[in-house]
Amino acid sequence: MKALAVRVLTQLGVAAATLLFAALLLLAIGVSPGEAASAFWSGTFGSPTNAGTTLTQAVPLFLVALGWIIADKAGRMHVGFPGQVVIGGCAAAAVGLQCDGVPTVVAIVACALAGIAGGALWAGIVAWLWASRGVLEIISSLLLNLVAVQMLAWLVRGPLQGSLDQQPQSANFPASALWPAVESVPGRTLSYDVILLPILAAGLIWLFSRTVFGFELRASGGNLDAARWSGINPVRAGVSAIVISGGFAGLAGAALLFAGSAPWLSEGFEAGIGFNGIAVALLARNSPVGAILTAIVFSSLNVGGTSLQALLDVPSSLTSVLQGAVIVLVLVAAMLLRRRRAARPAVPVTPASTGKELVSSAKEA
Amino acid sequence: MTTDPGSGSALRLSGITKRFGAFTANDRIDLDIAWGEVHALLGENGAGKTTLMRIVTGLYQPDEGTMSLDGTPVSFRRPEQALRAGIGMVHQHFTLVPTLTELENLAMAPAGVPWRNGRAAARRRAAEVEAATGLRIAPDRLVSDASVGERQRLEIVKLLCRGARLLIFDEPSAALSPGEWDELAKLMRRLAAEGHAVVLISHKLSEVFAVADRWTVLRGGAVAGTGDIAGSTPEQLVTLMVGESLAPRRERAPAAPGEPALVVRELNVERHPDGPQALEDVDLDVRAGEIVGIAGVAGSGQAELVETVLGIRPALSGSVELAGRRLERRTPAGFYAAGGALIPEDRHHVAVIGGMTLGENINLRALRQAPLARRGRIDLRAARQRAVRLAAEYEVRATGESQPMARLSGGNQQKAVLARELSTEPLLVIAVQPVRGLDVRATEFVYRRLTEHRDRGGAVLLISMDLDEVIALSDRIAVLAHGRIRGVLDAGEATRARIGALMTSSEVTA
The missing domain is CATH 3.40.50.300 (P-loop containing nucleotide triphosphate hydrolases)
Structure with a gap:
């Protein structure tokens, strides 16, 4: 109970510190923090339309975060999400552009599957290099991001370029391929794909706690050698985790295109989702449920930043500064909490049984 | 003095x-x-x-x-x-x-x-x-x-x-x-x-x-x-x-060896491509109902023997039979499926997963098959019950089955490993330095469990650098030196002097 109170207080403290920091920044550029706050609120949750945008934009961030969580639990820290989002998006776009006249349900499923397949294949290269050649996944994935970006640049100027003008972007996707939005929200900004947030979070928790596959993933991530010595194939677990993680990122790419505001493939469609998704997962401390919240916080910073720019002429780079401040402050809070926990050893239930624990936990520390 | x-x-x-x-x-x-x-x-x-x-x-x-x-x-x-x-x-x-x-x-x-x-x-x-x-x-x-x-x-x-x-x-x-x-x-x-x-x-x-x-x-x-x-x-x-006198070590019933559990024949294992071999023409038999000890100084090939039988390390030649079945493509999964169990020497690195709970560590192998798991899904309640039962049975002191393994003391971690490996009723247990770093009471506990396993008709391969331990527990003792089995002694005839002589003998006498 007390621990929970401490945690809540710390998080409130982080929020307060972030607000204070934001207020100081705004004052420094001559904008009233009060006005900015109301502009921010109206831009993010002030109207159903804007709230829909905020929630819809949280989905790709959340999907990437889940990708990070599953790979990290298996001990495979790859950072190939930008590339996997891009390739997943490209694959989904290639399929989506052919979907004119195809029934909506078929088109949606085909695009989503193409996105998943694209991301998973791109991650599969990382997994294969790791499993067969021992190439560190963090390095190969980072470099493959660059390849993916160049591939996208070529695709939007070559095979996938729209025929109407010479812009480096594809033609508009056919209406039948776009993901449906809630009709009652004005502007149809709330895509139905937000139901993925609770469903996938619950699914991932179930996978980790209730399935042999999830258990083997966690065991391999916890201690690769111990997993191998007890009959688990940690290479298979690691490869699966990387590939699934890429699948999530690829789906995020498809969601960006088919549930976003711009229904075409362009060079900058990834918009930093790949790395921000990692931050979302880290801030949620690898909790799928926590990732729902942090993804919404991140997307509201994005959306709110846009409205600040529109209403009060606040530069959009300020939003990035704020995002950075949130990350740093949350990490500081996490560190403070950990130090508190380390300073106060767990109080034993019975002295007889805990003498050993105290000594050994001190030894571990 | x-x-x-x-x-x-x-x-x-x-x-x-x-x-x-x-x-x-x-x-x-x-x-x-x-x-x-x-x-x-x-x-x-x-x-x-x-x-x-x-x-x-x-x-x-x-x-x-x-x-x-x-x-x-x-x-x-x-x-x-x-x-x-x-x-x-x-x-x-x-x-x-x-x-x-x-x-x-x-x-x-x-x-x-x-x-x-x-x-x-x-x-x-x-x-x-x-x-x-x-x-x-x-x-x-x-x-x-x-x-x-x-x-x-x-x-x-x-x-x-x-x-x-x-x-x-x-x-x-x-x-x-x-x-x-x-x-x-x-x-x-x-x-x-x-x-x-x-x-x-x-x-x-x-x-x-x-x-x-x-x-x-x-x-x-x-x-x-x-x-x-x-x-x-x-x-x-x-x-x-x-604080109390431990019961003196029981006079043990004589071994009643049955069917061969582990049969190793002419096993050759490489250490470095151009150095002496880690194991050379090793023959070894462990029968059901007996404890076979391997005596030898550290680095005589014990680690390689364990890893080869387990299936972590490839062999140059030779065969390993477990429960009468030849292990063709050796993998850890195959070793366990054939009825093997292992208490490894290096607990921290290969036996426990510090970040997972005590229960998950106890169930590390059982959790992945029936009855705890069916068609890939885990029965969490049954798994918890099994962990709690085994933790009590093997006297693991912890605040609960959900305590992180890293928080347990070394002795309790070892008891948890013992619970995991012995609870599956294995045919063969390979125990490597099973009491290293344990206190007197925990040591006695481990010895008792291994002896009970043997009395129930299980086979135990005990590998230890502690000669007294090998002599006290084993029914037969194989002496390993420089990758070769230098001789096999019955418990009755094994003395420190005879084992020492075999360790230092330069030629094969077995």
């Missing part, structure tokens, strides 16, 4: 108390260590030895009580202060940088000015230490190329170079072969003879009686007794340590 009457008191602790929350780790401890003596500090896991030594070396500060060195009161806020005062500790896990040479490790002392090159001074100090104690190091050898015994020697030289006069050894024999231990024992005596004070923390009474002058036993955080080695008996100390 009595205390030199001329030597004065080195370190005196009086009324040292240390509390963690509601738990008292050290309770009014009085301890007197004299120059020129080897003082053994004994106690079960969790008796407070580690905490006390951390106070002495300045890692912890006592809540109550005083320390005095050479009669003057001292208090250390930091480890450097204790070291400067002449108190140094040789840790179980060495504090060396493997990628540097031995001399560079010595030169890593805190320097007065950061840009001073400490090598020349270190070389001079090392020469002085060698002249005084005969401890010779190889200055230009990389630490990663040194053996465990050589690293320990370097660690000792390092402390002596920094002026340590009181040396604390924390279970120094845990990593050493018997030969290296004999060297170390001699060194401790020599250090004491030169007027140093030596504190030896150990679980092994045979070691204590071989080198120590005096002993102090801690139990439950308090001093249970102290006295001279001369005039004390091992039984007396064991009684003090555990």
Whole structure:
């Protein structure tokens, strides 16, 4: 109970510190923090339309975060999400552009599957290099991001370029391929794909706690050698985790295109989702449920930043500064909490049984 | 072996108390260590030895009580202060940088000015230490190329170079072969003879009686007794340590060997592509209902034998049969499926997953198959019940099955591993150094469980560097030296002398 109170207080403290920091920044550029706050609120949750945008934009961030969580639990820290989002998006776009006249349900499923397949294949290269050649996944994935970006640049100027003008972007996707939005929200900004947030979070928790596959993933991530010595194939677990993680990122790419505001493939469609998704997962401390919240916080910073720019002429780079401040402050809070926990050893239930624990936990520390 | 009457008191602790929350780790401890003596500090896991030594070396500060060195009161806020005062500790896990040479490790002392090159001074100090104690190091050898015994020697030289006069050894024999231990024992005596004070923390009474002058036993955080080695008996100390007399080891029923459980034939395993083989033409039989011990000094091929049978390491040639079935493509999964179980030597690295719970570690293998898992889905309630039941049955002390494994003490982790490996009713258990680092009571527990397993008709392959352990438990003993089985003895005819003779014999006699 007390621990929970401490945690809540710390998080409130982080929020307060972030607000204070934001207020100081705004004052420094001559904008009233009060006005900015109301502009921010109206831009993010002030109207159903804007709230829909905020929630819809949280989905790709959340999907990437889940990708990070599953790979990290298996001990495979790859950072190939930008590339996997891009390739997943490209694959989904290639399929989506052919979907004119195809029934909506078929088109949606085909695009989503193409996105998943694209991301998973791109991650599969990382997994294969790791499993067969021992190439560190963090390095190969980072470099493959660059390849993916160049591939996208070529695709939007070559095979996938729209025929109407010479812009480096594809033609508009056919209406039948776009993901449906809630009709009652004005502007149809709330895509139905937000139901993925609770469903996938619950699914991932179930996978980790209730399935042999999830258990083997966690065991391999916890201690690769111990997993191998007890009959688990940690290479298979690691490869699966990387590939699934890429699948999530690829789906995020498809969601960006088919549930976003711009229904075409362009060079900058990834918009930093790949790395921000990692931050979302880290801030949620690898909790799928926590990732729902942090993804919404991140997307509201994005959306709110846009409205600040529109209403009060606040530069959009300020939003990035704020995002950075949130990350740093949350990490500081996490560190403070950990130090508190380390300073106060767990109080034993019975002295007889805990003498050993105290000594050994001190030894571990 | 009595205390030199001329030597004065080195370190005196009086009324040292240390509390963690509601738990008292050290309770009014009085301890007197004299120059020129080897003082053994004994106690079960969790008796407070580690905490006390951390106070002495300045890692912890006592809540109550005083320390005095050479009669003057001292208090250390930091480890450097204790070291400067002449108190140094040789840790179980060495504090060396493997990628540097031995001399560079010595030169890593805190320097007065950061840009001073400490090598020349270190070389001079090392020469002085060698002249005084005969401890010779190889200055230009990389630490990663040194053996465990050589690293320990370097660690000792390092402390002596920094002026340590009181040396604390924390279970120094845990990593050493018997030969290296004999060297170390001699060194401790020599250090004491030169007027140093030596504190030896150990679980092994045979070691204590071989080198120590005096002993102090801690139990439950308090001093249970102290006295001279001369005039004390091992039984007396064991009684003090555990607070009750353990039942004497039962006279065991004679083995009733049945079907062969493990059959190894002409196994050849490579160590380095162009060096001697790790295993050469090894033949080994372990039958149901018997314990076969493998005696040999560390590095004779034990690790390779285990890894090859388990399926982690490829063999050049030879066959491994388990339960009458030849293991063709050896994998750990295949080994376990055929009825094998393994208690590995290196608990931290290959046996437990510190970040997972006690329950998950106990169920690490059972959880992945029926009845706990069906079609890939885990029955969480059944898994928890099984973990709780086994934790109780194997006397694992924890706050619950959901406690993280890393929070458990070494002895309790080992009991959890034992629970995991023996609970599946395996045909064959391979136990490698199963009681390493455990206290008297936990050791007795492990021995009892292994013997019970054998009495139920299971086969046990016991691999240990501790000859007494092998002799006490085994029905047959295979002697392994330089990768070859030098001979197989029945328990009745096995004596230390005969085994020793086989270990040193240069040609195959089996």
